[in-house]
Amino acid sequence: MAILETISSIDTSPRHPIRLVANRTGLTVDLIRAWEKRYQVVEPARSDTQRRLYSDYDIERLRLIRIAKQAGRRLADIATLPLESLRDVVSEESRYGETREAPEVHRPSWSTFPEDEASAETLDAMLYAIQTMDQHRFDQLLQENLVKHSLPAFLEKTLAPLLSEIGEATRSGGMRIAHEHMATAHLRTFLGALRFRETFTGTEPRIVITTPTGQLHELGALMVAALVSIDGWMPVYLGPNTPADEIAACVQQCSARAVSLSLTYPADDPRIPTELARLKSQLDEKVTVFVGGAAASVHGDLIHRLGLQAPTSLKELRDHLQQLRDLAYQRKVS
């Protein structure tokens, strides 16, 4: 048990009250306790007055178990599985009935890798797979890496570096455009599918995710969509290149609580300021707008003036969103 905790990079410190867990997982308080009583699905720590205290790790497990149940699994079969195996079970489902590739899931070898070394190593392996046009190997590497890390860690420690390496190599001529295309197309698929490992209860607050007119690169936006969906938000993903008016209309129709825009290239497109201003003017005050991506810093001034948010990392975005959501929770409670 303790071994598992050191592998997974998810926070295992117990701090969340049961109500919050219920809220975030979409389960009822009663049900969480019943599962604990019957199958020891989770065994949360206790406060000095016997209140249950759950960790992020626990929440993640409960969330996965809920998904697996919905797919038709029986509780007894999955209740005590460790997080990694649960991820396997769920991802097997999300790919619907296809045949698996690597039966040897429990390979002790990877538990010995120190995090960073493994990253550099897999990064090279991925780049090699791209250079040799080995799409299948590339996919395999991505899958493996995702299973090893939590999603946020995967995005930040593997995907972000990979993207910048690809960009670099393409610019410098070390990689053909064809290779870059192949990698991008594949990542587009991979990231898109990530979002659907989660299921939604319908009660999650919504966030509209897209890129403004002229911005054709959507990988950043997709990363946000995937990330956000494991934190109890429901992303409404519009793809790239959406006019401000359309974004606003979408926010309205979905009663979304937030918008996330991703800016990468071209950084100095003259339409950006116009579109941002236009969007802001059409939105309710209560809707938070996040602007991220490599090119966001170029427009820092404008973003500040319009009262938009400009998180500098995925983690910052995540924290801000948590706050936004838990705020709603507080309001509902009191």
Place this chain on the structure above:
Amino acid sequence: MAILETISSIDTSPRHPIRLVANRTGLTVDLIRAWEKRYQVVEPARSDTQRRLYSDYDIERLRLIRIAKQAGRRLADIATLPLESLRDVVSEESRYGETREAPEVHRPSWSTFPEDEASAETLDAMLYAIQTMDQHRFDQLLQENLVKHSLPAFLEKTLAPLLSEIGEATRSGGMRIAHEHMATAHLRTFLGALRFRETFTGTEPRIVITTPTGQLHELGALMVAALVSIDGWMPVYLGPNTPADEIAACVQQCSARAVSLSLTYPADDPRIPTELARLKSQLDEKVTVFVGGAAASVHGDLIHRLGLQAPTSLKELRDHLQQLRDLAYQRKVS
């Protein structure tokens, strides 16, 4: 023929409850039991409390049997066939079978008879999901529909009509750009993931799939990629908007046997003729180039002159590829 296909083996360990099997195959729980009772279609293991436990092998068989049934087979004829024979039956069906009309078996609730009505119904449901920005419902409908049909049927009978309806509605103003964006983004993900339902042995001939410079719509290309992969080809998918030189380089590096290009919009882009000619001039004679998509007919003349192939339907493309592959196989044997 059959020898090559038996390479990939499916897990036969019993672990799935009946509900999950029902979810994945699209059959009712009742029906699965009835089939077992009458023909021993599958004989699942049992848990210690008599619950049925199915293996991946069982699930795959049930899926194939369902498809075969839908094509008009009688249960008694196929109930006890081993997996490989079932695959043969089904693949034969999906290639030639759609034209038959007599077999009108029964009409279970999940059957799509009468063909057109039911199709129109799901199509409406999908359009409604899009209009209400209900991404999840949309995904659900797509999944359901895919389970019900074989992949080729799904692409031709559901996806193609859906795409043209969306295009129509957007042009006429009945649908917002935001809705179209949402639907397109989602379909991009959905189609991309389809390709990975198949497993590859690495011995399949390769086909490079993309769209030429200026053509930004990739859904058609993705459909081809998905389709081709169930017919024993390995797609090398490059995404949209790839310059001719890069396509040629990719073909070379992968020693691909064929190229598939998709043309949709803009139909009269002046770069198209140049790019096609340029591509053709750089390729080996033995590489077959297919040009498809709504805008392909505009360039019929040129395509013919360059000696490219212009299949008018997915089925035609499929037949041609099949021929190509068998030809190569013959050569290898003799």
Place this chain on the structure above:
DNA sequence: GCAAGTTTGTCCCAGTTTTGTCCAGACATT
């Protein structure tokens, strides 16, 4: 073309297992 027989999806039953919800009384938190 019609009647008799078959095939097949669905439904109902009664008995068991699994699972979600609810309650009561004690204690904690705000």
Place this chain on the structure above:
DNA sequence: AATGTCTGGACAAAACTGGGACAAACTTGC
């Protein structure tokens, strides 16, 4: 004081099982 959490248990709904019934659609024989 009002609200939320805790434990332990009770209860009911849902799901699964074997068996059988039934009607609709299909096939066969005449």
